[in-house]
Amino acid sequence: MENIVILVDWCFLMFFFCLNSSYSCLLFLSLIDIILRNRRRIEADLDYSLENFYTMPVSIIAPAYNEEATIEGSIKSLLSLRYPEFEVIVVNDGSKDDTIGVMKKAFQLYPIHTIFQKQVETKEVRGIYRSRIEPRLTFVDKANGGKADALNCGMNVAKYPLFCAIDADTLILPNALLKVAIPFMEDPEKTVASGGTIRVANGCAIDSGEIKKIGFPKNPLAAFQVVEYLRAFLFGRIGWNLFGGTLIISGAFGLFSRRTALEVGGYAHDTVGEDMELVVRMHRYLREKKRPYRIVFVWDAACYTEVPEDIGVLERQRNRWHRGLIDVIFRHRRMMLNLRYGVIGLIAYPFFAIFEMLGPLVEIVGIIFVLMTYFLGLADITFLILYLNVAVLFGIMLSIAAVLLEELSFYAYPRWWDILKMCLFAVVENLGYRHLTLIWRIKGIFSYLSGSKQWGAMTRKGFGGPK
Numbered sequence: 001m002e003n004i005v006i007l008v009d010w011c012f013l014m015f016f017f018c019l020n021s022s023y024s025c026l027l028f029l030s031l032i033d034i035i036l037r038n039r040r041r042i043e044a045d046l047d048y049s050l051e052n053f054y055t056m057p058v059s060i061i062a063p064a065y066n067e068e069a070t071i072e073g074s075i076k077s078l079l080s081l082r083y084p085e086f087e088v089i090v091v092n093d094g095s096k097d098d099t100i101g102v103m104k105k106a107f108q109l110y111p112i113h114t115i116f117q118k119q120v121e122t123k124e125v126r127g128i129y130r131s132r133i134e135p136r137l138t139f140v141d142k143a144n145g146g147k148a149d150a151l152n153c154g155m156n157v158a159k160y161p162l163f164c165a166i167d168a169d170t171l172i173l174p175n176a177l178l179k180v181a182i183p184f185m186e187d188p189e190k191t192v193a194s195g196g197t198i199r200v201a202n203g204c205a206i207d208s209g210e211i212k213k214i215g216f217p218k219n220p221l222a223a224f225q226v227v228e229y230l231r232a233f234l235f236g237r238i239g240w241n242l243f244g245g246t247l248i249i250s251g252a253f254g255l256f257s258r259r260t261a262l263e264v265g266g267y268a269h270d271t272v273g274e275d276m277e278l279v280v281r282m283h284r285y286l287r288e289k290k291r292p293y294r295i296v297f298v299w300d301a302a303c304y305t306e307v308p309e310d311i312g313v314l315e316r317q318r319n320r321w322h323r324g325l326i327d328v329i330f331r332h333r334r335m336m337l338n339l340r341y342g343v344i345g346l347i348a349y350p351f352f353a354i355f356e357m358l359g360p361l362v363e364i365v366g367i368i369f370v371l372m373t374y375f376l377g378l379a380d381i382t383f384l385i386l387y388l389n390v391a392v393l394f395g396i397m398l399s400i401a402a403v404l405l406e407e408l409s410f411y412a413y414p415r416w417w418d419i420l421k422m423c424l425f426a427v428v429e430n431l432g433y434r435h436l437t438l439i440w441r442i443k444g445i446f447s448y449l450s451g452s453k454q455w456g457a458m459t460r461k462g463f464g465g466p467k
Contacts, residue, residue, distance in 0.1 A: 012366030020394040026239025034409045057085040061154030064168040066097045072106045077171045077209030089154045094144025108132040120152040120266035148267035148274040167252045172303040179301035191294045192260040195249030196301035197233045200226045216418040219309040224433045231402040241297035245348035251275030253303040273324020322444030360441040399426035
């Protein structure tokens with residue numbers, strides 16, 4: 001019996017070693033990509049003239065549900081983007097607050113009668129409005145059908161070949177849309193999707209939808225999320241992108257070929273992970289059709305979003321995210337270890353299934369089991385120290401590395417004490433907060449098994465004025 005317990009302990013240790021070693025490999029790949037891209041910046045100034053590139057026009061689709069606190073600033077931010085030709089389509093998905101009233105007042109909306117082709121079925125459109133002061137702005141008022149339904153409605157109304165899917169509370173940096181469109185300029189025939197980096201807006205000085213100064217959040221929950229987002233985007237998605245393993249393009253900022261998105265049926269209504277599901281469905285569809293394609297992550301195209309500062313809201317968000325991940329993994333399970341789907345099926349899919357989907361359950365059970373065997377005298381102090389080094393210290397080092405990688409890539413936080421605070425939160429995150437999020441994700445597993453499809457209320461404080 002004792003030998004079995006020791007064997008199980010070592011299995012949990014090896015799980016953590018494989019998990020953090022995989023993250024280390026992704027970190028190394030990310031470092032290479034960032035260094036190479038920084039060299040290209042020197043060779044070709046990224047503050048380029050817009051006239052020197054063939055840019056495809058873009059329809060920016062912003063679904064809005066109860067966004068009265070942030071909608072005005074977000075739309076003003078979108079309208080100030082540096083891009084030759086684009087339109088902004090705000091889709092009000094049956095908001096119960098005064099989202100439509102705020103928009104009417106801020107942008108002088110008036111009703112229009114327009115004909116559009118309903119290529120994807122959606123809930124009833126109750127009215128379409130244009131702005132008297134901003135001709136690029138269209139406002140669609142529709143019955144509530146969820147975020148996927150709102151995005152599909154926006155695709156129906158859109159008139160341009162590319163569409164940019166964002167959240168209504170997203171602030172995109174002025175050059176970010178142009179940067180995320182570069183893959184389409186480089187290879188318009190193959191590129192079907194590209195996405196950018198999501199950063200935390202909490203703590204930033206924002207005025208009229210424009211970020212005046214990058215700041216570190218005062219709220220501890222938001223501060224922990226800064227480190228989380230850095231880790232997820234800077235070495236998670238950059239690393240996967242380097243060898244074509246991008247499975248996720250965030251719903252907060254992604255650019256897509258409208259033709260391809262419509263060809264695969266648009267966003268799925270019956271999932272809470274509609275952004276990841278669309279990307280995976282594109283991979284699957286194009287691989288099965290044997291069509292060459294590119295799905296790209298552009299790390300230096302950044303936008304900022306408000307993250308939850310309330311623990312209940314954050315729990316619901318993480319629960320929903322994990323339910324969405326599980327749904328996508330099971331929905332497209334035939335891709336798992338299938339040679340037909342290349343690096344996606346052989347590497348990316350198994351990684352997300354084992355380490356991201358099942359990882360939280362294995363991690364929590366492992367911690368409890370190893371501590372229990374130690375206190376029962378079945379594991380010695382040497383093994384416990386080794387386990388803590390692999391499970392905790394290794395994780396701390398990766399989080400600090402993400403902060404340092406942030407400085408190498410973006411230089412977003414100019415004050416040294418903000419960097420110091422991020423490093424501090426990177427340490428503390430692995431001593432409690434991370435395990436709290438693991439518990440929320442485990443609850444997400446049980447919520448999924450119980451058949452929950454709830455989105456969960458996401459309250460917003462709003463960006464406010466300059467700080």
